[in-house]
Amino acid sequence: MSLSTSLANALSGLTAVSRRAEVVSSNVSNALTEGYARRELLLSAQSLGGNGAGVRIDGVTRVVDRVLLADRRLADADAVNAALRTDFLSRIEGLIGAPGDAGSLADRIASLEATLIQAASRPDSQARLQEVVDAARGLAGHLNTLTDAVQQARMDADDSIANQVETLNLTLEQIDRLNTEILAQRSSGRDATALMDERQRLIDRVAGIVPVREVARDHDQIALFTTGGAILLEGNPAKIGFSPVGVVTADMTLASGALSGLTINGMPVPSTDGGVLGGGTLGAALAVRDELAPSVQSQLDALTRDLIERFESPSVDASLAPGQPGLFTDAGAALDPTLEVGLAGRMRLNALTDPAQGGALWRLRAGLGAAGPGDVGDAALLTALSHALSASRVPSSGAFIGAGRSASGLAADVLSGVASARQQAESRQSFSVARQGALTELHLGDGVDTDAEMQALLLVEQAYSANARVIQAIDDLIQQLIGL
Template identity: 35%
Template sequence: MTFSAIMTNSLSGLNAASLRAEVLSFNIANANTAGYARRSLSVAAAQPGGVRAVGIERAETGHLERQLLGAGTEQGGAEVRADALKQINAAFGEPGDPNGLYASFARFEQALADLRLTPESGSTQLAFLRAAQDVTGTFQQLDTEAQAMRLAADSAIATKVNRLNDALVELDNLNQQALRPRGVALETVAERQQALVSEIAAELDVNVNGTYGGRIELRTEGGLLLLGDEPQYLDFTAAGSASFELSYANGDFSGLTVGGYDITPGTLQGLKDGGLAAEFAVRDVIAQDYASRLDAAAAELAARSAIADGTSPDGLFVLSAGTSSAAQRLQVNAAADPAQGGQLFRVRDGMGAVIAGPSAGDGILGALKAELDNGRPLPAATGTSSALSYLETLGALGTELGTQALRAEGIREAARGARETFAREVGAQTGVDTDRELQELLLVEQAFAANARVIQTADEMLRQLLEI
């Protein structure tokens, strides 16, 4: 072997050892960086001799990473649904919650019992009227919160769509960067791509084609292109208001499109899961179902009070005219409210009473109590066909809402657990073991020293030959 070949081989070994040390140091420096995947130097034989660096490879586990993305999509949807149902359950209130509908109506029934004991008492009649107004006010407040939830979900969709479009633009820029010649270099383009894809996957179900660090392509689970040669923007228009009579089916709310194709959940190519699909579910299904249950309960209360009052077609609770929800239109009959020109004695004697009845008379109070205690099914509110008193109906509605919230919480915890499991498995196969990296650094140091010693020895031999 010639001196030139010896020097060339040893120099290439020095360069490879130096670059490998740089890769190992880069791994150690990023050992605690979220999502970082271990790098390794790929080398090959060089001509006429020695070695050359071919590239820097990033550890990957294709199937596990795909499963991790899918788990992220499931968790994204589960988080939104669980939060929404938890909010609904908290707003409606447990039986012991003094601000809940069940407690409000229980106070009304107690006021009814008190009035039956002293029907001649004007202060007790007024307390009874106030308790009834508290019930209608609670219904209205709950419906307002339900519509506010729908509007918040609509606004969240708009915010998420804007963020997803920004992420697609950034991914497109990274794709362009990946197409430019970069040689053998250490960079975190792949990690940034993966982080952006994970962010997108939490909101909608996507498939990834290509390798992180290079050019990637994104499609929805339905096959629609999100990112190819250029990004395809998601399009959504936020609503300005939400009320019971407004719905997506009637064209009052916007759907979601990409590249002109409709991907609104429920359509042929619609989103199946993820945070975006869940926000649509909150806006168009979950909050609307809750509002419909409240409406059924409000209409039932008006119907029961009308049956109990034999003096008028309407009872103590009535539904005012209009197109808004029954929960919003439920109010105390103006005929019994002095503030609206009514007569307070009518809470005892009936809405159609012209003059006050006997001061110690029970009036319609006994009939009202009997009708409220009467067992009647109301599946539109409770989800069950069981015959229940009105207070039991509210209790069953609260139980149904609590069950839904508990079930959603269980699904959320399961989704979190699944994603954490996949994340650990991916980390175990692609993460950095600093002990191993340090051991390899020692071996690299030895290889570097050996190649340096060969060059030093060859240099000494050449110097001695030149001195002869």
């Protein structure tokens, strides 16, 4: 081997170890950078005329376990989906309140029953009649508040869907631009790994909104597909469409067209958590708006209908005229079974019994349709109202088993249904979070190990020193030849 060949070999070695030192330095400095993938320098033997001609730098590659990364992204999406479902159900459960808690739904029904019993023992007492009115107004107000909370959750979900769709479209466009830039960098022979890191971070953002699968294409390009089968990026990014509404009321549904669904490139797609764009935060928002909240509202409406029906029967208050509402009304009117949706938000205390609305307390004793106060010692109606509240009857609507129950029992069933759904959501969330944690730990295990990088740096130093000594030896030989 000639001196010039040896010198060229040593110089190529110095270049390679210098580049490797840069790679190691980048790994160590970005050990805690989110989305950063460990780099490795690719080297191969270089030959010239069948003889060794040093080392060639083939490029820098990112070390990524794509299968593990894909599984971790799916786990992330499932975890945030379950968390949003649990948060909604926990919030509603807290607003309904547990039996025995002051101000809970069960407590307000029990309070109304207790005040009716107390008033029946002293029907002439204005104070006790006023307590009945206050308890009834409090019960109606609590159901109104629950409805407001449920519909506010739907409005928040609708706004969230709009924001997530906007973020999704913007992020897909950014990923598409990075694809183009990475291709340009590769074509010109430059390092594009930093752009790939940024693309990975953006894909992680998309994966939280909609679970996706990343598919590698030629020349370091990628395509994105949802787990439901929708194409988000294949050459060009998809355009997700959604039209938010300003106000959501109980009667507004996706099926009626009052609420917007999702579209992909102008084509409608199933807009449910189990649809092509479901599974992440977007699917959870759709579930809250169109499934979970309407289900809770339906149960509240069924309970409200049962309460209204208990008091508007002529067998309870014989003074009621046909079509006249009882103690509770639908926004002042009698119950219309065909207009049950949102009834819990419209439930009102009959103004005839409320002095604050121009009514009279004596109507609780004499009857809502009575012409005068009657006998101040007559407790028959108050007793009948109390019995109506505690009587066992089969609900006219709602997803309840067909068995008779008191008003308190029906309220307990509503709470039980929400609590059961919340427990199921929590169970799913616990599993999802545990799976997410395990996959995240495995994914991080493929990241930068600073101890290993320091060891690699020692090898780089030794290789550099060896190549430098070869160059020094060649220089000494040349100097000796020149001096001959």
